[in-house]
Amino acid sequence: MEFNIIENGGVCTPLGFAAASCVADIKGKGKGNTDLAVLVSDAICQTAAVFTTNIVTAAPVQYDKALLAKGREFMGIVVNSGNANACTGKQGFIDCEAISAAVENELELPKGSILAASTGVIGNRLPADKIIAHIPALCEEIDDDGGSAFAKAIMTTDTVSKELALLVETDKGSFVIGGTCKGAGMMSPSMATMLAFVTTDADISADRLQKMLNVASEASFNSINVDGDMSTNDTLLAFANGMSDVAIDDSNSALFQEALNYLCKELALMIVRDAEGASKMVTIMVKGAKSDADAKLCAMKLSNSPLVKTMFAGSDPNWGRLMCTAGYSGAQFDPEKVSIWFNDLHYVKDSTLIDPALEDKAYAIMKEPEFTITLDLGAGDGVGTYYTCDLTKEYVAINADYRS
């Protein structure tokens, strides 16, 4: 690796980025967590984005998409937690526009230069007036030490904030990529109530950044699964302000991609580790599939099965549930040719248990907070990986009681 983790790094670690947060009491419960935040750059950013594929999209997703369709240069973003501003009709879009405009006015930025993101409960109007009233004081606080405050303010059911920054050394000098994300439930095959923001002081075109962000998100945020649900608000945004003066071109784009992949994957794994009610992070590798698509489909279905996920919770090497789920996944294979490993323990061969005496070893592996399950379908060279968690009673408690 030609990059290194920067201690306590985050979205404000690259040159020229600053942030702030405040308590806007968006839920109206008088509670004290920060729930409104801004992130801004000193210089214009080339911007790339990946959004939810849900056809029901939140107002801020619609707002950002509309702006990104017109251009790729932005100055930053305003984010709230506690209310998703989804299923709020035309009013939701108007609220979104007004909040972004309030930030732009306060910071004397061009109209349409601040994007928006929201996360929280769907279906309630955003308290826009209350939010706008907080903008002047919030903008006063903007500071290049504000990355952690930003990361905390975007949390909902997350129990820890999620931040990372990498220092990347190149022949032309060094640049930094930073990131933060939130999300702990509703994770699914295609992201899900997940917000992720990447910043960099590298000098990169919006087109190049977009292509690399697509690649990085596929193997990270699009390969994690908490509960199979896909949100109306999923947003991954990357801002590049060029202030390191290190230009990314064909000579060093592979390195940028590698660092971006690493950053996105580590941020995504932080989400799985912090998944609602989860006690374990499980990597599901499928190999020997007819195609990579088949392998990914099978890994996704395994990562999504309540019976498989409760088996993780119970540390029970009940491999029949893996066979059964693979069998209905849609992947094509000979049901008599499957091998299964728990970490390096070869447990099943030709679809039968190798030795009942291995059960205690498999149980011990599954008691660990992180382990890998590998299925070889014996049908070809296709490979695919998903990252998931166990399904616990606490998940149900969190989601049954979320609003009330």
Add this chain to the structure above:
Amino acid sequence: MEFNIIENGGVCTPLGFAAASCVADIKGKGKGNTDLAVLVSDAICQTAAVFTTNIVTAAPVQYDKALLAKGREFMGIVVNSGNANACTGKQGFIDCEAISAAVENELELPKGSILAASTGVIGNRLPADKIIAHIPALCEEIDDDGGSAFAKAIMTTDTVSKELALLVETDKGSFVIGGTCKGAGMMSPSMATMLAFVTTDADISADRLQKMLNVASEASFNSINVDGDMSTNDTLLAFANGMSDVAIDDSNSALFQEALNYLCKELALMIVRDAEGASKMVTIMVKGAKSDADAKLCAMKLSNSPLVKTMFAGSDPNWGRLMCTAGYSGAQFDPEKVSIWFNDLHYVKDSTLIDPALEDKAYAIMKEPEFTITLDLGAGDGVGTYYTCDLTKEYVAINADYRS
């Protein structure tokens, strides 16, 4: 309706069917529940079947399919609970054949006239010798009062046995349709660890019975969803022995279909009501879809979302989760045109909440043990219904601790 429910009716209520059960200790834990049962007819039965679509199938499914490919006339079935005889390789098929043969020998029936079904843990060899040793005593007990004993012996995590019989009056006389089923978890779009057996003394051809069974299963066992998993063992079998001398032909087949639909739907709803850890049965109706297929897809995804199902558990009218799930279901619709009802309470119109004051009423409806949620997608005339349950902490406890 030209049919009536027969009190305490089941698979032995039609003329000429008899059954018995015993404790074979198939799990080897020395526990006392009955776990082996036979059901036989005095006369040859025309037989129809629907099996799991999982490509990993249990040995008894493979065994029955092989026999049904050769002919449609059978005398009955031998069923065990406690072990699925799935992922047991060639030995599983051999065990299956030996157990059926033991019943055939004991009852002096033709070779290949007794079908087989199993339910329980996947991946362990069936204790065939132990089972075969119980067959003679079991066959001694066969009695036309044995329907309830049969229904109890096929249970796994079910908390109640599930039986129903209907008396159907026709111009030519009356006949009876009886049934039983088991299943409480792993229910899915296409059945799932579900065994269901239908008996009738109507005189009907195997072809006609098969067509009607396909129709009845689609709107019943294939329209329930407990956890989205699909088992290796799902089996629905219908036996018609003709002993009522009422022939089913074009003149009365609509009535037979109607009774069979009712029987299958009521049995399927018994499964949902008894779903693992569930406290509520919820009917999800989708209308106004572009097509019936779109409506069924949307209803299925709604019935399968952990966020929707935990919302049922919490009696929380968090309609945003319904919108969100409909949005990623794959059904095509205008996200601004959705209406939602809780029972008869119109709650959402044009994708926005009609009045926040309705929340208490919706909450009261969701506190009931059974209610209906209706979504109108505003995109056409397609309709589709699924029956599902809430996702509770008890579901997780049952499935995390099932084997250990």
